[in-house]
Amino acid sequence: MSTPQSTPQRTLGLWRATSLVTGNIVGAGLLMLPASLGVYGVTGLLGWGLTTVGAIFLAIVFARLAKRHPKTGGPYAYSREAFGDFVGFQMAWSYWIGNWASTAGLGTAFVSYLSIFFPILKTNLELSFLVGAGVVWLLTFINISGVKNAGILQLATTILKVIPLAAIGIFGIFYINPEHFDVINPSNESFLKALGTVAALTLYSFLGLESATIPAGDVKDPQKTIPRATILGTIIAAVIYIWTMTVIIGIISPLDLSSSHAPFAEAAGIIFGNWAIPLISVSALIAIFGTLNGWTLIQAQVPKAAADDNLFPKIFAKTTAKGTPYISLLISGALMTGILYINNQASLIDQFTTIAIVSTFAVLLPYLYSSLAELYFLVTKPRNLTKAQYARSLAVGLIAFAYTIVITAGAGESAVFMGMIFVFSGFPFYVWMKAQSKKKPPVKSSAN
Secondary structure (H helix, E strand, O other): OOOOOOOOOOOEOHHHHHHHHHHHHOOHHHHHHHHHHHHHOHHHHHHHHHHHHHHHHHHHHHHHHHHHOOOOOOHHHHHHHHHOHHHHHHHHHHHHHHHHHHHHHHHHHHHHHHOOOOOHHHHOHHHHHHHHHHHHHHHHHHHHHOOOOHHHHHHHHHHHHHHHHHHHHHHHHHHOOHHHHHOOOOOOOOHHHHHHHHHHHHHHHHOOOOHHHOOHHHEOOHHHHHHHHHHHHHHHHHHHHHHHHHHHHHHOOHHHHOOOOOHHHHHHHHHHOOOHHHHHHHHHHHHHHHHHHHHHHHOOHHHHHHHHOOOOOHHHHOOOOOOOOHHHHHHHHHHHHHHHHHOOOOOHHHHHHHHHHHHHHHHHHHHHHHHHHHHHHHHHOOOOOOHHHHHHHHHHHHHHHHHHHHHHHHOOHHHHHHHHHHHHOOHHHHHHHHHHHHHOOOOOOOOO
């Protein structure tokens, strides 16, 4: 006999939900991507602009889905409701891969900024791997044990993240060299191919725009708050990205930028003097650590939700007494360590670039399914919309879908190939789960 459960208190209002979106978006991508994009010159800035437009359309899609279906799970819940278990599984599997792969990228970014204080990390790749893996496992066990003041930690690291970015963005304007913007595309790729690659890379910096949709059960007035927070948080992040990226390219030449292990720290040194380099580096380390902590916790939630729905092995649903899905965290930690080890022989910048592209592709599938879910609901369950409103909604869904296709092409053959291998590798788990569900009658939900 089940006991009635009290309705959970909703604690996330508009500004806290908006800060969740902006905080999860603005992270290591901004701190590290300028170096990865340096080889593309001004094309890197143009690609970031293209990605910003696409990200805003995706944010609108998620906002509308959240207004229509304010359910915990975000993209997973929308995809499963629209297209059934198989697509729901694909989305959960791919989104999970994107999460732990991008979190591994955060570990690489942490080591890269730590190399300011310990230069040996730039050349001793074995040591850099051990340090990166050590940070990953430290935060994995912290999350398993349960952190009561996690909210305070995230707030503090967000503040420490924004302050140096704002300082560099404001004061850096006076140190911009206009000649740096004459270098359009110094890479060996054609302009269109370079633009596509850059757009795929920069989408990594927007991963997390759907953050407010995942904890829908904790959001106050979710049908209004989640859409507003999603769009507002994405726009705030976009402004920060375009502004600071323009300043960084103006201060550091594209050729020097491509070999920088800590571009914001170097820019701070040029603006304020050498005394600012360690200060900005410490701020960056704290910010990356906080983002890494947040994503370490989030990445365990979708596989747990899928396990609760009998789409993932039940082992992913095992929790501690505090409700933390510890098995899911341990498995993700092992996979993050694996991807760090696989990329161990590359430089820190190359490691980050590879991880960014692979994780971006893995998250593209959930974004694609979410765009299609919006189109599906418009066709099958139209709301009371005027013809003009319906046409606009249809256009937004189609543009968001087309954008995910363009970014997939821009990710490159190797990234798409590796990403598809990751996605296909999950299919046996789905077959096994479906076979298991046929062996026993479904458990009736106790919810009314």
